Amino acid sequence: MTDARQDSYDVAVIGAGMAGMSAALFAAERGLSCIQVGSGGGLLFASGLLDLLGVHPVAEHRLWQSPYAALAALAREQPDHPLARVDAGSIRSAFETFVTALAAAGLPYAPLGERNRNVLTSIGTVKTTFGVPRSMSAGVDALDARPSCLLVDFRGLREFSAHQIAATLGRSWPGLRYQRIEFPGCEVVPELYAAHLARALEAGETRERTIARVKPLLGDARAVGFPAVLGLARAGEVHAAFEAGLGVPVFEIPTMPTSVPGLRLLGALEAAVSARGVRRRHQATVRALAFDGNQGTATLELDGVPGGERVRARAVVLATGRFSGRGLKADRGEVRESILGLPVQQPTSRETWHQRNFLDPSGHAINRAGLLIDDAWRPLDADGKPAWPRVFAVGSILAHQDWMRSKCGSGLAIATAWAAVDQVARQLRVTAAG
Amino acid sequence: MNFLSFIQTQVLIIGGGVTGTALARDLALRGVDCILIERHDINAGASGRNHGLLHSGARYVAGDRAAAMECRSEGEILKRMAAHTIQDTGGYFVAVQGDDERYIADFPSHCARSGISARAVDVATARALEPALSDRAIAVFEVPDASIDPFQLSLESMAQARNLGARLMRHTRVVGFERDARRVRAVRVRSLSGGEDVRIEAAQVVNAAGAWAREVALLAGAPIEMTYSKGTLLVTHQRLASRVVNRLRSPGNADIMMPGGTVSIVGTTSTHVDALDAIHPTTAEVDLIIEEAARMLPVLATTRFIRAYAGVRPLVGSAGIADGRAVSRGFALFDHENHGLDNLATITGGKLTTCRLMAERAADLVCRRLGVTRPCVTATTPLPPAAECGGTEPGRSARAWMRSHGVHDTLLCECEMVSGSAVDAIYAALRSAGDTPTLTDIGLRSRIGKGACQGGFCAVRTAAHLYNRGDFEAQRGLAEILDFFGERWRGQRAVLWGEQLAQAELMEALHCGLFGEELPNAGMHDAPRTAPNADAAAGLAP
Numbered sequence: 001m002t003d004a005r006q007d008s009y010d011v012a013v014i015g016a017g018m019a020g021m022s023a024a025l026f027a028a029e030r031g032l033s034c035i036q037v038g039s040g041g042g043l044l045f046a047s048g049l050l051d052l053l054g055v056h057p058v059a060e061h062r063l064w065q066s067p068y069a070a071l072a073a074l075a076r077e078q079p080d081h082p083l084a085r086v087d088a089g090s091i092r093s094a095f096e097t098f099v100t101a102l103a104a105a106g107l108p109y110a111p112l113g114e115r116n117r118n119v120l121t122s123i124g125t126v127k128t129t130f131g132v133p134r135s136m137s138a139g140v141d142a143l144d145a146r147p148s149c150l151l152v153d154f155r156g157l158r159e160f161s162a163h164q165i166a167a168t169l170g171r172s173w174p175g176l177r178y179q180r181i182e183f184p185g186c187e188v189v190p191e192l193y194a195a196h197l198a199r200a201l202e203a204g205e206t207r208e209r210t211i212a213r214v215k216p217l218l219g220d221a222r223a224v225g226f227p228a229v230l231g232l233a234r235a236g237e238v239h240a241a242f243e244a245g246l247g248v249p250v251f252e253i254p255t256m257p258t259s260v261p262g263l264r265l266l267g268a269l270e271a272a273v274s275a276r277g278v279r280r281r282h283q284a285t286v287r288a289l290a291f292d293g294n295q296g297t298a299t300l301e302l303d304g305v306p307g308g309e310r311v312r313a314r315a316v317v318l319a320t321g322r323f324s325g326r327g328l329k330a331d332r333g334e335v336r337e338s339i340l341g342l343p344v345q346q347p348t349s350r351e352t353w354h355q356r357n358f359l360d361p362s363g364h365a366i367n368r369a370g371l372l373i374d375d376a377w378r379p380l381d382a383d384g385k386p387a388w389p390r391v392f393a394v395g396s397i398l399a400h401q402d403w404m405r406s407k408c409g410s411g412l413a414i415a416t417a418w419a420a421v422d423q424v425a426r427q428l429r430v431t432a433a434g
Numbered sequence: 435m436n437f438l439s440f441i442q443t444q445v446l447i448i449g450g451g452v453t454g455t456a457l458a459r460d461l462a463l464r465g466v467d468c469i470l471i472e473r474h475d476i477n478a479g480a481s482g483r484n485h486g487l488l489h490s491g492a493r494y495v496a497g498d499r500a501a502a503m504e505c506r507s508e509g510e511i512l513k514r515m516a517a518h519t520i521q522d523t524g525g526y527f528v529a530v531q532g533d534d535e536r537y538i539a540d541f542p543s544h545c546a547r548s549g550i551s552a553r554a555v556d557v558a559t560a561r562a563l564e565p566a567l568s569d570r571a572i573a574v575f576e577v578p579d580a581s582i583d584p585f586q587l588s589l590e591s592m593a594q595a596r597n598l599g600a601r602l603m604r605h606t607r608v609v610g611f612e613r614d615a616r617r618v619r620a621v622r623v624r625s626l627s628g629g630e631d632v633r634i635e636a637a638q639v640v641n642a643a644g645a646w647a648r649e650v651a652l653l654a655g656a657p658i659e660m661t662y663s664k665g666t667l668l669v670t671h672q673r674l675a676s677r678v679v680n681r682l683r684s685p686g687n688a689d690i691m692m693p694g695g696t697v698s699i700v701g702t703t704s705t706h707v708d709a710l711d712a713i714h715p716t717t718a719e720v721d722l723i724i725e726e727a728a729r730m731l732p733v734l735a736t737t738r739f740i741r742a743y744a745g746v747r748p749l750v751g752s753a754g755i756a757d758g759r760a761v762s763r764g765f766a767l768f769d770h771e772n773h774g775l776d777n778l779a780t781i782t783g784g785k786l787t788t789c790r791l792m793a794e795r796a797a798d799l800v801c802r803r804l805g806v807t808r809p810c811v812t813a814t815t816p817l818p819p820a821a822e823c824g825g826t827e828p829g830r831s832a833r834a835w836m837r838s839h840g841v842h843d844t845l846l847c848e849c850e851m852v853s854g855s856a857v858d859a860i861y862a863a864l865r866s867a868g869d870t871p872t873l874t875d876i877g878l879r880s881r882i883g884k885g886a887c888q889g890g891f892c893a894v895r896t897a898a899h900l901y902n903r904g905d906f907e908a909q910r911g912l913a914e915i916l917d918f919f920g921e922r923w924r925g926q927r928a929v930l931w932g933e934q935l936a937q938a939e940l941m942e943a944l945h946c947g948l949f950g951e952e953l954p955n956a957g958m959h960d961a962p963r964t965a966p967n968a969d970a971a972a973g974l975a976p
Contacts (some may be wrong), residue, residue: 045940047948061953123894123912125949158844159891161898168909180902190844256894256944324936324943332721332931350717354930354938358923358945359916359952366935367942404947 008312009035009279011424012300014286014339015319015327017042018410019395021269022417023317025101026094028276030425035279035311037286037302040266042325047254048228048261050109050131050414052095053083054116054407059362067116067130067411082398083408085375086415094418099131105275106236107268110137118143122160122227122255124168128407133261135230135239139251142223148175150221151253152214154183156192159256160227179217184209197229198260201238211245221248228252228260235264281305286339289316296389315390315424318371318379319417320397327397328370335369337397342379342387345372345399363405370399376427377420390427392420438622438633443469443601445800446621446636448608448650451481452588452786454642456793456812459591462598463815464801464808469634470600471623473607475878476588479644481786482878483745485667485692485699488512488520488580489787492527492552493680493689495544496537501764502548505787512582512790516817518824519586523693525579525678526560527552528730531570533683538573541682545577552577566674566733579678581693584786589823589879596867604869611639611654616776618654627870638800639778645710645748647782656773658780662710663747666719667701668929671738671886674698674731681730688726691734695828696850700727700734707746715742715928739929740886741922750783765792769799777803822863825880831856846899847892849885854899856880861905871905873897873914874921886934888922890941916951 010032013024016039024036052067056074064070068088075084086094099109110132117140119127132140142149151162162178169176184206186192200206214224224242230252231238242250254261274280284304291298298316302309320327320338328344329336335344346369347353353366371379371393378386379393394416396403403409445461447454450472458470472478491505513520529538545552552575560574561567567574592602605626612620612633620633643650648660673696681689692699703719720742728735750766765784781796794810801808824830832851835843843855860879864871873893876882882896883889897911906914919941930938945951 045943049948055953063953121949123897123915123949124909125912125951125953127948127950155842156844158846158895159898161901163904164898164901164906164911167901167907168912170908190840190842254948256891256948257940322939324939326936330931330935332717332724350931354927356714356924356927358920358942361952364942366930367939404942405952407947407950409943409947 007310009033010313010428011035011315011317011421012037012298012311012313013317013319014038014300015321015325015395016040016280016282017319017321017325017395017413018046019321019413019417020317020319021273022094022098022414023319023394023421024273024278025269025276026097026418026421027317027424028273028278029097030421032421032425032428033277035281035313036273037281037284037300037311038320039282040270042321043266043269044259044262045257046262046265047259048133048136048265049119049127049129049254050095050099050410051407052091052116052130052411054128054130056406058402058405061361063128065116066114068114078400080400082373082401082416083412086419090418090422091411091415094414095131097418098414101272102265102268105268105271106233107264108134108236110134110140120165120169120225120253122165122253124165127254131410133252133264135228135235135252135261136254137251138223138249139225139253141249142225142251146173146175147222148220149173149177149223149225150218151176151178151225152217153178153180153227154186154192154197154229155180156183156186156189157194157197157227157229158191160253162225165253177219177221179214181210181213181217184213194227194229194255194260195232195258195263198232198235198263201229202231202234207238207241208245211242215246218246218248223249223251225251225253227255232260232263233267281309284309289340291388298390314428315392316388317417317420317424318391318393318397319395319413322370322396325396335366337371340387340391342371343382344369363402367402367404368400370397370401372399376423377416390424392424394420438631440620440633440635441469442635443467444636444804445469445638445640446471446634447640447642448621449641449643449646450476450588450592450602450604451479451642451644452477452584452789453481453644453781453784453792453796455588455591455595456789457640457642457781457796458595458600458602460793460797460810460812461800462595462600463811464797464806466801466804466806468595468600469603469636470592470595471603471606471608471634473605473646475604475875476592477585477878479646480745480747481584481588481644483667483743484584484665484786485690485701486581486584486694487678487690487692487786488582489785490525490577490579491548491550492525492545492575492577492579493685495548495550496540496684498764499548502550504764504791505785506548506550508788508791509578509580511813512787513580515812515815516582516587518819519583519590519817521581521693523579523581523677525577525680526555526564526567527575527577527680527682528560528567528571529573529682530568530729531572533572533681537683541575545575550577564675564677564679566731567679568730568732571730573682575682579680581678582786583826585826585878586824587789587817590817590820593820593823594818602867608650608653613655613775616774618775618778637777638803640796640800641778641780642782642796644782645746647748647780649710651768651770651780654770654775654778656768656770656775656778656780658768659750660782661749662707663749664705664707664713664744665702665747666715666723666742666744667699668720668723668739669694669741669743670698670700670734671740671934672697674733674737679731686726688723691727691731697740704747710746713744713746714924715744717928719744720928738933740888740934741925742928743925748782767792767795767799822859823879825852825856825860828881831881846895847882847885849887849892850881852881852892857882857896857899858903861900873918877918883918883922886937887941888926889919890944893918912951919945
């Protein structure tokens, strides 16, 4: 019986984006039995880069080389920011645990260290980030040293122009060249899709033909960059074959969604949590959630499971994300929390949700809306008290942060999941002891 | 004494909206040489910010019969002469419970008096044909309303005028008039792209600057009385009705829902404004439109909107009237002879539907002054379609892409099915006119940026495409993506809730979260992006 429906768990994690996956992973690592509800669709938009904290304060556009120094400044200047509630030691542990699990699932990252890194993006901007997949790390070195370097793209991959990147950076990187090639077997296909290319490159013959087309273009290049399509589940093998075949370091450049590194991350995280015994209901949504009076055990009623399902859990971690993750919903009047109807800290009127200018330095007020929490990561009710004793909230649904401008999305997810799961474990221990 | 370079022409037209471009075409067809200067781009003002409604005239039958009849006859002319820019959808006038019964009862006879066909339609039949109509509808009449693409109309008018020798100077504004005793000797203009001012010496000058006509006339020392009425409109995610749907009542807020290809357009409001800058749709206007229009079309209460936009109606005369709707929507032609000028005219006010007639009247005045005797021919000369001008028509580039079956012709926008070759044609046409085309120029002439992503994806792809063609160099792409998406954003912010808010969040995650477009020097790593680094500045350097 591998598919037995255990109907009672220590923790139910609602949400399967970066925060939900992190919470499920950390809970399982602590030996808590865990069920996870929700799709990982949000990870398809992930770049594969793990930001920790790149910009602070947002309005000043100040970039940091040390994320930990940035976190210290954040803690002093914005103590209500969710990341200000997590100590640096916990953040280090959380990230190490996270990338160790990814590596074990076949998705290795470059050693984390203490510094942010600069990574090229597909439109030629430079992104400050923290955790870099190994397949992208030669690009960090190349961007730092700016040697003779070749960027290759594939005709038909519409959102990735090597010419654009080289032209955008050309003045400061004279040795950056670009070449466009036909993807083997797709010479008469007008539009190429990153995920298809990634899968095609797992076939040895396509890979060898691609390498053979690039090799004559190398010239004096000391590194070669590609759009992030070098393999899907077997990306490590594909990347190694490219490096061996071309004889120089090879790196991937993150692309627009749907992103292959996002697919890899989703696959690796699913494998990691499943390997740790987490039960997943990835097509289910929570219709209702109620608590027993005395025991405080939660009952979740699930939709999207044939016949419906009822699950009991001693603690619930809400990792449902913001608007695109459906954790928050807005109508013309206000923002609401989708599952429990928790109060949402928000601007007073819709006229102030968004700035007139998209790139306004302060960011949009709506992006700082979200749940307020107590010191134990429990969302507050209208009276400012924990809404339920054992409901916890993590990730981007939390108020007082603007992860898109701060470049702290993954950090927010991973660090808050770590800290909240720590609280979950404590609470359950206390209950067990009591 | 000055050494500015100068250009000579018979007629200088100021303003590239529907009136100015129709005037350029009218004059060119009469063999008159002209230059049109436009501060921004074609249809940048109210000409590009309206319903796209070709009025049957029925909306004005009760209050302004002259305007109604003008609309009727001009609508009929445009349906014959510019049929390819028009979707002859027909229109309904719909009353709901609580609407003025007297107005409803009088409507058919008012229409008849103006010569406008208005056929009573059984409410159940109307609701079967247009299921979006409220079950509280009590009366429906069918009228010959239609939908017209103002961009295609203006672009093709200008294209034909240019083929006949007219010149277009975009991104060029008037900075001053040089006057002799009773004449404008020259108009001094300045290009947005910099460079020296240029003097344009024209025998006749026509101010067709729409809402800006008062400012332009003032520069010439010829004050005219105008008021401004701001109108806001909403664009739905999907088309909700096949016909034009009008509220059967005395004109008020949110009376009209237009079919606009794959979407519907709902509006408008009418708010008096004193200034023309910083015009943008507000959330209060959006809410007002939805609440009011939902009485006729309840689906609007729950539908997804992808965009809002606002334009300013130039209303002539009657300064001090608070509600713009009380001022005539008729047009005005000023000959400025009372201002001591014999070679300046201003044509403003009016409606999209009457733009051809406005141009005819202005051209008649100009030709009389020039001694040109050839008559206006625009009422009898079809507007020739121009391949590069039809890109704003929904579905058109999709059809071309299907037919051409080019192996390497990729779709840059999948929502609106805009192909690389469609962008190339627009680019080449602008280029051949000596312009340096921008993403925003391409957006105005195509469906790029018009779908649900509002440019978030397709602007990036179009920039990549233009790099691959060698059209973009250096860091231009980044700046253009920002310009284009920023402009699209201004139209989105008032309709961001529900699904469209989720979409906007994804776009910000991409453009800010991943690309960091909001950061200075985003493409220039060696500019002081990380150095002097913040860590050191904060005294926390490792």
